[in-house]
Amino acid sequence: MKPFTFPAEFLTKEKPAVTITPNDDLGVEQATSYDSGVGEGGSEVVSHFDGKLYITNGEEDRIDVVDAETGVLLQSIDLTVIPGYDGVNSVSVSEHGIAVAIESEPGEVTSPPMLEGEEGWTTEPLFTVGGVLDNGYTPPGIMDGIGAMKLDDQTVRIYVNHELGSGDGYEYEVNGITLTGARISYFDIDIATRSIVDGGQAIQQIVDANGDIATDTSFTFENKPGFERFCSSVLVEAEQFGDGKGLVDTIYFTGEETGGDFSGVGGAEWALDVATGTIYALPGFGRGAWENVTEVDTGTETHVAFVLADDTAPFDADGDGVDEAAPLFMYVGEKSTDPDADFLARNGLDGGKLYVWVPYNPNITSPEDLNGGANNIPQTGAWVEVDNSQNLALADENGANGYDEFGYPTQSNLWQQAEAQGAFEFSRPEDVATNPNDGSELVLASTGRDAPDFNGADTVGTIYSVRTDFTDINAPTAALEILYDGDADPNQTLRSPDNLDWADDGMIYIQEDRAASGLFGDGAANPADAGVVRLDPLTGEVTRIAEINQDNVSPGAVDENVFFTGQQDIGDWESSGILDVSTLFGEAPGTLFLADVQAHALDDQDRFDVPFPASELTDDNLKEGGQLLFLAAPGVEIGVQDPVDPIGNANGTVALFDLDGNLQQTFEAGNLPDMVTFSKDGTKIFVANEGEPTEFGDPAGSISVIDVTTGVTQTFGFEEFDDQVDALRDAGVRIFPGSLPSTEFEPEYIAESDGKLIVTLQEANAVAIFDLDSMSFDGIVPLGTIDHSVSPLDASDRDDAINIQTYDNLVGLRMPDAVAATEIDGETYFLTANEGDDRGDAFVYDDGEYDGNDRGDAARVGDILDGMESGNFVQFRDGDTVIDITLDEDLVTYLNGLEGTGLDRLTVSVIDGDTDGDGDIDVLHAYGSRSFTIFDLAGNVVFDSGDDFEQIIAENRVPNAFNNDDFPSDDPDVIDENRSDNKGPEPEAIEIGEVGGRTLAFVGLERDSGIMIYDISDPANAEFVDYIESTEFGNVSPEVIDFIPAEESATGLAQIAVSYEVSGTTAVYDLEFGAEFKGTRRADNIDGTIADDEIDGASGRDTIEGNGGDDDIDAGAGRDNVNGGAGNDTVDGGRGRDDISGGSGDDLILGGRGRDDLSGDTGNDTVFGGRGHDTIDGGEGDDLLGGGFGRDVFVFDLGDGTDEIIDFGNRDMIDMTSTGLTFGDLTLTELNPRQFVVEYGDMGDEIEITLAGRSFDLTEDHFSF
Structure with a gap:
């Protein structure tokens, strides 16, 4: 007889596959983390490349190179080898090397004497x-x-x-x-x-x-x-x-x-x-x-x-x-x-x-x-x-x-x-x-x-x-x-x-x-140098x-x-x-x-x-x-306060290391290079030179473009806008009295998109748009304000309550630090994290004298009112210029009617808000808008998150975490909210990335420590997706967020790497949207996402991994192997002899028909065997267990906690083999003829047992050891 051969068409026929339909739930899991071990300052800026994280450790003057998969420190790069080094500001990495912006403070010599x-x-x-x-x-x-x-x-x-x-x-x-x-x-x-x-x-x-x-x-x-x-x-x-x-x-x-x-x-x-x-x-x-x-x-x-x-x-x-x-x-x-x-x-x-x-x-x-x-x-x-x-x-x-x-x-x-x-x-x-x-x-x-x-x-x-x-x-x-x-x-x-x-x-x-x-030299009568x-x-x-x-x-x-x-x-x-x-x-x-x-x-x-x-x-x-x-000569102090140096305070330095950590070259940038980022093609370094005022003067801010393939650096200042100062002010660009754009503009952050650089000018509440083709500025775009008569906020740090409400005559200056940019449907958008920033306190009269900062522009509303009443006005001072700060009479009347609301605690600008030009403030301007904003390239607001951040935090976190940068060290029963009077949760970092075909925005909140995630695929209708409560992982104060695409990540999932400035830690989070999985009649291997999934195994001998998220798993008919993974999962084994593990989380496990092996694993689980002779192990945690029909075995071990069996039958068994105990080691207490309590071990474990059916005596025969 000829051996049977499958027809060719059968062998080439496409087999049915599991169908996957994404849902709207985003799963977030911390994949790995790195602790610098030095606390604050140990993790400030993070950049990824080729499976590694490059983290600035300013406290130790180094770049820590960390394995992005394991969190293991691979190498530390010593930054003190950079001539004139006096601190690190930023890092960015590409195939061309590691770019580092260093500090070189005014007044400090950076090149040593020759x-x-x-x-x-x-x-x-x-x-x-x-x-x-x-x-x-x-x-x-x-x-x-x-x-x-x-x-x-x-x-x-x-x-x-x-x-x-x-x-x-x-x-x-x-x-x-x-x-x-x-x-x-x-x-x-x-x-x-x-x-x-x-x-x-x-x-x-x-x-x-x-x-x-x-x-x-x-x-x-x-x-x-x-x-x-x-x-x-x-x-x-x-x-x-x-x-x-x-x-x-x-x-x-x-x-x-x-x-x-x-x-x-x-x-x-x-x-x-x-x-x-x-x-x-x-x-x-x-x-x-x-x-x-x-x-x-x-x-x-x-x-x-x-x-x-x-x-x-x-x-x-x-x-x-x-x-x-x-x-x-x-x-x-x-x-x-x-x-x-x-x-x-x-x-x-x-x-x-x-x-x-x-x-x-x-x-x-x-x-x-x-x-x-x-x-x-x-x-x-x-x-x-x-x-x-x-x-x-x-x-x-x-x-x-x-x-x-x-x-x-x-x-x-x-x-x-x-x-x-x-x-x-x-x-x-x-x-x-x-x-x-x-x-x-x-x-x-x-x-x-x-x-x-x-x-x-x-x-x-x-x-x-x-x-x-x-x-x-x-x-x-x-x-x-x-x-x-x-x-x-x-x-x-x-x-x-x-x-x-x-x-x-x-x-x-x-x-x-x-x-x-x-x-x-050597051999000379006098070997010394000249x-x-x-x-x-x-x-x-x-x-x-x-x-x-x-x-x-x-x-x-x-x-x-x-x-x-x-x-x-x-x-x-x-x-x-x-x-x-x-x-x-x-x-x-x-x-x-x-x-x-x-x-x-x-x-x-x-x-x-x-x-x-x-x-x-x-x-x-x-x-x-x-x-x-x-x-x-000896005894004469020279005291050069501001040496002109290739890498000194007049011009800063960007250092380039190779990927092995060897210093290759240094580039001259502008004054105080604060942020560096490689271009998308990796051949250029873009530098934001802040040019921040110091006691030695107000140096010019600028941006630098460094071509690492040629070594050519071009630096561009803002002098061309000096003759436009009045027009810029009229357009809403914030420029201090008597100042010019060339020194007033302080670039903080740069984003690149479609041949443009978007540069934040935080104190000016504006961005500069720079064209990379013409290598020139297109213009300055004001960012406007948010109206707090529409968008509420909590304005007081002293009312011991979460009190989010609206106020008339109050707006928030967006004043972003970080910016990110992207193209969606052929249009360029830029996103801002609207932190807010002041230049110190204005002069306030207190205890018989004035105290403040030269050019200080911030004061509390209550101090301004008190100054007007006493005649000792709050003052803005800039050199010989002194301006008494007064509020419009109508505004004073309105504020007096708000007594007790806490608005007097709010910090506002003393140089903004004179809308009618009569010298007094008509509208109060707070620092930051406590939101993020999506703009088109012309500066039009496409979306603003408004009061979302404070509302979401108030709803989802414990009350003491609200606007409190001391959380979790504070007493959890006391509402502190020490930041409500000043920028609230303080949006600091922002990043954009694509996850599962959707464009997401990630906003780091410096004072809250959380990370807000929004779906911005439709920019005008952006939607809140999720919130990462960083402090749950011991991470405090996110400074920079770096998106890692799935194809570049160690886990195969899209990720964000986040540097946390205060805790000195860096965390990598996996990101994945959930899905609906539909199996076939064959034996399927279904691997769920880290989000909330709905999984239907259908018939067949399936292997199902729920992974993270709160999954709903129906294994279906067949002998299935199911692991719910992390999250609070619901698993129904269906018909067949199944092997089900709940994984971590508080799970609900239903064995269904068949002789099932069921394990709750960790968490407070509910496990029911259903029909069949099942083996049920609640695992660690306080579990609720039910055997259902059949001769069931309940398995216990030391450290399982307080468990309850709700239907123990006379033919069921309690397996305590793993405990190493004997029946004599147990304490058996009869509460009533149908209820018993079994206590065992030294860890306080106990089993509460309710009998099924008729009562019977619970004896040694019901236990196995």
């Missing part, structure tokens, strides 16, 4: 390269020479050179000319706070060597695109040597340091008129690599004189194959007394004579002949004139004929003349400064040169005193004396002297330049007072030495400009200096094949890192 004091001296940074001034100006790098003067009684203005090559640095404009290269910045420093209050580009106009105003770059030499390397500098005050002596005007001198082998022409010296910003070429000073000049006293009122230092290394100036070295030059000019004389003429800066110093002793020619060892005898000599006159016939752009393009001698020409005159050749003249107590004397630093120059006689460097003598103005002389020779000092305390200042205390302060090899050394000119004593610290790298930058060698301290950093500013800032002479650091190794970050946040440190931008700082 120069550190020694011997009790201290330093504080004033400006770090990469920082942006409040006015938007970005000074570039390579800061060098410094000049300073008093601008007014409150301000010191300093000028700082930037020693950029002519092709380096970002482009800038001077009088319509586009330039790159060297430039001069000015910084205005407040004397009291020692902070920068203004700054910018100092040069406003250029006058060339012909005296013509430059209109293009033809004023430069060798066709350069800008100025070349402004090095040291000096600001010379008018008549500094006495009435009529010296300059007529105050002038800032700076020179171009280039020449020798690097230029056939040499640099020019320039004079900046600080009164006008015009900079003048000084051809009379000659060509050279001008490090600096200094004015010396001629002793006359007719002439001025300047000594010039040509910082050029020895080179072959005349082409004879032998290097010449630099002479020392001096310019002497006669001041014009013509009333019409121009700037240069009246200051004696044109038409003068140029000299070189020639020793009288012809055998003294160089440091080989005059040094601290072989021949330390002071030398005198004459200033001998060299020809610096103009020769246009030989003019050449590149100096080919020995003359520049304006016809003046080149550097080589002048050196050849100097050599012919027998001029002394210095190793490398660096800086010069005049003795403040003797204008005829100056100090000269000559940086050493390696052998073979001078046969190594001046390797370490030499400090000279030069005393000039103008007894004969036409034949001046000078005496040269060595003050310090580093080669003669075995300790080499001062090496490679560079910039210097002869300070007002009589000491000379000298900076070291790591130029010569072998003088710094620093600042003080020289006593009378004794020659040298003391080191500061040292470079190369560990303090600019935020985000990479030191070339570390990158290429792995070693930190081998690069050429130097402290460059230095200036005694003590008396300008009210300190004793020689106790307070300004200095700068050139971090040469932080140069051109484009060289490194990694994405650097310090990409502005490139040749075509800021060039290199560095710092401008104060240096103070």
